[in-house]
Amino acid sequence: xxxxxxxxxxxxxxxxxxxxxxxxxxxxxxxxxxxxxxxxxxxxxxxxxxxxxxxxxxxxxxxxxxxxxxxxxxxxxxxxxxxxxxxxxxxxxxxxxxxxxxxxxxxxxxxxxxxxxxxxxxxxxxxxxxxxxxxxxxxxxxxxxxxxxxxxxxxxxxxxxxxxxxxxxxxxxxxxxxxxxxxxxxxxxxxxxxxxxxxxxxxxxxxxxxxxxxxxxxxxxxxxxxxxxxxxxxxxxxxxxxxxxxxxxxxxxxxxxxxxxxxxxxxxxxxxxxxxxxxxxxxxxxxxxxxxxxxxxxxxxxxxxxxxxxxxxxxxxxxxxxxxxxxxxxxxxxxxxxxxxxxxxxxxxxxxxxxxxxxxxxxxxxxxxxxxxxxxxxxxxxxxxxxxxxxxxxxxxxxxxxxxxxxxxxxxxxxxxxxxxxxxxxxxxxxxx
Amino acid sequence: xxxxxxxxxxxxxxxxxxxxxxxxxxxxxxxxxxxxxxxxxxxxxxxxxxxxxxxxxxxxxxxxxxxxxxxxxxxxxxxxxxxxxxxxxxxxxxxxxxxxxxxxxxxxxxxxxxxxxxxxxxxxxxxxxxxxxxxxxxxxxxxxxxxxxxxxxxxxxxxxxxxxxxxxxxxxxxxxxxxxxxxxxxxxxxxxxxxxxxxxxxxxxxxxxxxxxxxxxxxxxxxxxxxxxxxxxxxxxxxxxxxxxxxxxxxxxxxxxxxxxxxxxxxxxxx
Numbered sequence: 270x271x272x273x274x275x276x277x278x279x280x281x282x283x284x285x286x287x288x289x290x291x292x293x294x295x296x297x298x299x300x301x302x303x304x305x306x307x308x309x310x311x312x313x314x315x316x317x318x319x320x321x322x323x324x325x326x327x328x329x330x331x332x333x334x335x336x337x338x339x340x341x342x343x344x345x346x347x348x349x350x351x352x353x354x355x356x357x358x359x360x361x362x363x364x365x366x367x368x369x370x371x372x373x374x375x376x377x378x379x380x381x382x383x384x385x386x387x388x389x390x391x392x393x394x395x396x397x398x399x400x401x402x403x404x405x406x407x408x409x410x411x412x413x414x415x416x417x418x419x420x421x422x423x424x425x426x427x428x429x430x431x432x433x434x435x436x437x438x439x440x441x442x443x444x445x446x447x448x449x450x451x452x453x454x455x456x457x458x459x460x461x462x463x464x465x466x467x468x469x470x471x472x473x474x475x476x477x478x479x480x481x482x483x484x485x486x487x488x489x490x491x492x493x494x495x496x497x498x499x500x501x502x503x504x505x506x507x508x509x510x511x512x513x514x515x516x517x518x519x520x521x522x523x524x525x526x527x528x529x530x531x532x533x534x535x536x537x538x539x540x541x542x543x544x545x546x547x548x549x550x551x552x553x554x555x556x557x558x559x560x561x562x563x564x565x566x567x568x569x570x571x572x573x574x575x576x577x578x579x580x581x582x583x584x585x586x587x588x589x590x591x592x593x594x595x596x597x598x599x600x601x602x603x604x605x606x607x608x609x610x611x612x613x614x615x616x617x618x619x620x621x622x623x624x625x626x627x628x629x630x631x632x633x634x635x636x637x638x639x640x641x642x643x644x645x646x647x648x649x650x651x652x653x654x655x656x657x658x659x660x661x662x663x664x665x666x667x668x669x670x671x672x673x674x675x676x677x678x679x680x681x682x683x684x685x686x687x688x689x690x691x692x693x694x695x696x697x698x699x700x701x702x
Numbered sequence: 703x704x705x706x707x708x709x710x711x712x713x714x715x716x717x718x719x720x721x722x723x724x725x726x727x728x729x730x731x732x733x734x735x736x737x738x739x740x741x742x743x744x745x746x747x748x749x750x751x752x753x754x755x756x757x758x759x760x761x762x763x764x765x766x767x768x769x770x771x772x773x774x775x776x777x778x779x780x781x782x783x784x785x786x787x788x789x790x791x792x793x794x795x796x797x798x799x800x801x802x803x804x805x806x807x808x809x810x811x812x813x814x815x816x817x818x819x820x821x822x823x824x825x826x827x828x829x830x831x832x833x834x835x836x837x838x839x840x841x842x843x844x845x846x847x848x849x850x851x852x853x854x855x856x857x858x859x860x861x862x863x864x865x866x867x868x869x870x871x872x873x874x875x876x877x878x879x880x881x882x883x884x885x886x887x888x889x890x891x892x893x894x895x896x897x898x899x900x901x902x903x904x905x906x907x908x909x910x911x912x913x914x915x916x917x918x919x920x921x922x923x924x925x926x927x928x929x930x931x932x933x934x935x936x937x938x939x940x941x942x943x944x945x946x947x948x949x950x951x952x953x954x955x956x957x958x959x960x961x962x963x964x965x966x967x968x969x970x971x972x973x
Contacts, residue, residue, distance in 0.1 A: 427728065427729065427730060430730075430869075431869065442859075444873060445855070445859060445868065445873050446873060446874050446875065447875050448872070448873035448874075448875040448876045449875075538938055539937060539938040539940070541874070541941070558860070561938070562941075564860065570862050570864075573862075573864055574864050577864050577865075581729055581869075
């Protein structure tokens, strides 16, 4: 196994590439498996995890040389996309910047909609998919730390709270009236995309019955099958108003057909009903909002909920960044101390070899007192361990504080150079990860 | 020492209230861990004060305005903690802690001494009467807090004001259910307490005087909260109307408490 020394992330995201390009580079399913297999065969790459969503395709990798890793990964990404080299504008981050980037991505700070929750699951999936073939200790710990930091950010800040899209704002408003939406009934007027999206969101909240009203019965039946909804005629709306808890209007009618008078006649005052008018032009008269028990919201109201959520999330940004810095810093200290491990091991092995050889030479020839010899060996090993404790700690501290790994290796090698026997530690240094 | 411990508890409640206010200003929808811990810590200091009272005076803090107010405020804190254990009770302390602080503060000002001039206020029936009445008041107070929060959330939703009330307060359904349950339980417990008080009076060979401040306050509170419950069972009475009536019941009983205490001839009792 080659040494996973440099840590890099390279790829493209919504910040660097348009959707047309991101689509070409998206890796999922069989395509992702084939790509990962090719990456595993590359000599330049020791470990690799690819995070591919609709907003980003990023490859986190380690290898002996960061620049070689980045070049190799980009070449494979271009190959997978079927595009010539240089067409896509890849971003490239190394070392702590790469670590911090993953922590920010996992926490949702780098998302198109700041604080969005799905990315945490997508990062977890990418990490689990990587498997043992292309996942080693560096990326294993990196992803675990990033997921923990993401969870911490979401638990201690409001970065992921509230509704950040029109359909989720509709759900949030309904939940503020009813609490749980489980078992509730919804009447949807219109079969457009926005109405369908809203129904899917409400279904996710446990809504039990969905009635779908359309002027065209055939379309209502077709979309009703897709959404598991009961198709009804447009005129049936009034009869159902005493049964349903939510009315969602999303038709292309040019004038408001839900008027105050019609709804007042159809609605039971003792019941609450949430009316979500997501059509433009509006399907519901504003006078409806004064009816007892009726809560009316149009697209502008839903947009205000979304805007306030995003504003509140931006307000939480500094707190989230501080958590990320803390967790990323801890990971980075661990990562840097790892580069001291081969050197420490080499130093200790060399010292113990010297001790064993020296002890053997000094022991008298001929029959020996076995107990006495063993006692002497044990005592000298204990003494050597005590002597080596200081240099070991010093190497670890040096590793923590040194930014450049090669500089550290050179410095440490010279500092502890004990002659020819030290060559073994150099071998160990070059072969251990 | 007793007043010192109670003072510490009041300071803790004030800090917890400020923390909840901070959570509200940041539009959070749950009590922060710090606020919950400070409230629980203050409640422990409060309990220690009442235990110290019992040890010092060899009597339970159930007679005299100071001791009774201190006990009532602790019972209310307990009811609040039970409520905030559930997500629905989030930020209820924003409304419940000020009256708790006022009651505990009044107890310190009035003095934590058992009444000297009143004899015969002891025995299991008396303890049961005062304990259940105080528990009833505490639960009714928590129900009133839920009703006040309902009215504010209702207004925010109806007026489309998507600010801190909208984000921080629970749903209308949750607040309505919490208030309804608290009122039903609180009034039942208060009824048992009042009946126990009546039995205690009879067993002590006294006659029940309806114009006594304690008795009048108990009966008035029972009546106004009873009316608030009754409103729920009228057509369209649930929700806004029931919440309004519950808040009115709280305001009426609090006003009655202040007036009766001002004109009472036996201020050393609970009133």
